[in-house]
Amino acid sequence: xxxxxxxLLFVLISVAANGQQAxxxxxxxxxxxxxxxxxxxxxxxxxxQNGRIGxxxxxxxxxxxxxxxxxxxxxxxxxxxxxxxxxxxxxxxxYNSAISVGEDKNPxxxxxxxxxxxxxxxxxxxSVSVDHATPAAFYAHQADRNMNYEIAVDLTKANFxxxxxxxxxxxxxxxxxxxAPNIFPIFEEAGYTVARGYSDYKAKSKDxxxxxxxQEEGKDPSCLPYAIDRKSDDLTLAQITESAIDFxxxxxxxxxxxxxxxxxxxxxxHGNDAATVFNEVKDMDDAIKVAYxxxxxxxxxxxxxxxxxxxxxxxxxxxxxxxxxxxxxxYQKHSADGLSRRISELRKSKGNxxxxxxxxxxxGEEMGFWKQFPISWEQEKKLRDEFEQSFVRNKVVFAExxxxxxxxxxxxxKEVMDQxxxxxxxxxGHSAGYVPVFAIGAGSQLFGExxxxxxxxxxxxxxAGYK
Numbered sequence: 521x522x523x524x525x526x527x528l529l530f531v532l533i534s535v536a537a538n539g540q541q542a543x544x545x546x547x548x549x550x551x552x553x554x555x556x557x558x559x560x561x562x563x564x565x566x567x568x569q570n571g572r573i574g575x576x577x578x579x580x581x582x583x584x585x586x587x588x589x590x591x592x593x594x595x596x597x598x599x600x601x602x603x604x605x606x607x608x609x610x611x612x613x614x615y616n617s618a619i620s621v622g623e624d625k626n627p628x629x630x631x632x633x634x635x636x637x638x639x640x641x642x643x644x645x646x647s648v649s650v651d652h653a654t655p656a657a658f659y660a661h662q663a664d665r666n667m668n669y670e671i672a673v674d675l676t677k678a679n680f681x682x683x684x685x686x687x688x689x690x691x692x693x694x695x696x697x698x699x700a701p702n703i704f705p706i707f708e709e710a711g712y713t714v715a716r717g718y719s720d721y722k723a724k725s726k727d728x729x730x731x732x733x734x735q736e737e738g739k740d741p742s743c744l745p746y747a748i749d750r751k752s753d754d755l756t757l758a759q760i761t762e763s764a765i766d767f768x769x770x771x772x773x774x775x776x777x778x779x780x781x782x783x784x785x786x787x788x789x790h791g792n793d794a795a796t797v798f799n800e801v802k803d804m805d806d807a808i809k810v811a812y813x814x815x816x817x818x819x820x821x822x823x824x825x826x827x828x829x830x831x832x833x834x835x836x837x838x839x840x841x842x843x844x845x846x847x848x849x850x851y852q853k854h855s856a857d858g859l860s861r862r863i864s865e866l867r868k869s870k871g872n873x874x875x876x877x878x879x880x881x882x883x884g885e886e887m888g889f890w891k892q893f894p895i896s897w898e899q900e901k902k903l904r905d906e907f908e909q910s911f912v913r914n915k916v917v918f919a920e921x922x923x924x925x926x927x928x929x930x931x932x933x934k935e936v937m938d939q940x941x942x943x944x945x946x947x948x949g950h951s952a953g954y955v956p957v958f959a960i961g962a963g964s965q966l967f968g969e970x971x972x973x974x975x976x977x978x979x980x981x982x983x984a985g986y987k
Contacts, residue, residue, distance in 0.1 A: 541984060547825050554828060609658045672690075675732075681776075683731070685783075718763070852887055876907055
């Protein structure tokens with residue numbers, strides 16, 4: 521009788537333990553999204569929506585577990601996205617530029633690979649290119665993040681079920697710039713259906729065994745457009761998340777692991793573009809809302825973790841006046857990149873004979889200067905001096921950040937907007953600042969104290985029961 525009781529007790533304990541395991545795992549990574557990027561977005565929303573000082577919470581900041589993580593790499597106090605992505609994917613530190621290999625260049629198993637071995641379906645998605653550093657760290661093993669072709673080939677070796685992003689940077693050129701077989705037939709030979717755009721996904725997903733979702737033909741393969749620049753036919757991170765859930769739950773449902781990267785938060789931070797940054801954080805929150813709706817249907821079996829690989833730009837909320845004016849950012853209609861394109865279009869439309877009055881009208885429409893709020897004499901002088909330099913003297917020196925080149929007039933306009941909104945930047949690169957960690961659902965209690973980024977995939981694996 522005792523033996524029977526012990527056996528039944530063991531079974532009940534096992535069932536209870538398994539019930540706490542995360543059958544479904546969402547792993548959101550906001551590239552470059554430090555604490556102030558999140559706080560700034562919430563403060564911006566409060567000013568914009570309610571005209572008040574304070575915060576209007578994002579969904580993910582309301583998750584019941586919140587902490588922070590350190591991000592240094594094995595070789596640098598300030599990490600790059602490859603080493604940080606590797607830490608978030610494998611639980612191991614490595615050198616900057618490494619893609620899930622150690623300092624000895626040997627492969628390190630990722631949490632996504634562990635999920636696949638555990639019988640789960642696996643998705644790796646992003647708002648930038650599928651072969652970019654952060655997504656690559658979950659499925660590839662290469663010595664350098666710039667080995668885009670080799671990384672894309674690793675995609676087929678990982679044999680995950682769903683990949684999505686802007687596209688592929690070098691579909692037919694190796695790292696050493698040699699011609700190579702185009703990657704798309706290689707994907708098809710490996711059993712992948714390639715869908716170009718959200719509508720194409722819906723048309724093809726039912727009959728697909730494995731899926732790669734990228735942007736429509738003719739759109740930029742390096743990334744999705746910034747949320748602030750988006751057109752109605754552009755693929756979005758929320759659509760990618762929705763498609764991933766749809767694909768990973770079809771057929772025999774043994775659960776899934778899904779990584780979703782908001783990659784262009786980082787790009788906007790490299791460009792010191794506050795309005796675009798806050799819109800990108802909000803855009804990732806919209807993708808998290810899709811996951812949260814799934815969580816509400818499966819609360820005991822779903823884990824959602826939200827974090828970042830590092831902070832970018834050293835953004836400062838307040839530049840000495842003990843105040844912010846974030847609501848001014850609402851009048852910026854495009855990213856700095858988008859504004860730059862619009863300025864180039866203005867040049868062409870005027871046959872390179874743009875007047876200062878033309879430029880004032882343009883900046884009034886595009887940035888709100890003079891029309892929506894006054895600007896100071898010093899700020900107008902900064903804009904006028906740049907106009908004289910690049911439009912009168914035709915000495916155009918493009919402003920460069922890691923991911924873009926901007927018309928100098930766009931760069932000056934962005935600097936003036938920073939002054940008006942009272943947002944500051946330390947650099948155009950990464951910093952070693954803490955990054956936030958938020959969690960909800962099965963196993964979320966594992967994320968309760970300050971941790972290192974290497975702990976995050978380990979605790980996800982524990983929560984999900986991956987060996």
